[in-house]
Amino acid sequence: MARLKEKIPAQEAAIQALREKVCGTDHFIALAKRYTDIQELTPELLRLFIRKIVVHEKDVKWSKHARQAVEIHYNDIGYMGTALDETQGMAEPA
Numbered sequence: 080m081a082r083l084k085e086k087i088p089a090q091e092a093a094i095q096a097l098r099e100k101v102c103g104t105d106h107f108i109a110l111a112k113r114y115t116d117i118q119e120l121t122p123e124l125l126r127l128f129i130r131k132i133v134v135h136e137k138d139v140k141w142s143k144h145a146r147q148a149v150e151i152h153y154n155d156i157g158y159m160g161t162a163l164d165e166t167q168g169m170a171e172p173a
Contacts, residue, residue: 107153107154110127110155114127130153131155135147
């Protein structure tokens with residue numbers, strides 16, 4: 080019984096985090112539905128949808144063809160990750 084009482088606050092925090100993520104996702108989708116026919120990428124649109132862009136160093140310095148990881152962190156939903164991240168073992172940022 081004591082174990083269950085210890086786990087309750089952690090589970091409530093996890094539930095609250097999920098609720099916030101769902102709310103953020105709903106807001107992002109509502110914005111995306113308003114802007115379905117984007118003809119030009121403007122600074123205003125970037126600020127509306129993107130919180131930050133993280134560009135990592137290349138695997139091989141001074142190479143023109145080396146891969147370079149780029150993370151796009153969206154407003155309301157955060158970093159989504161890619162299948163490439165999983166295959167290369169990149170840790171998903173918080």
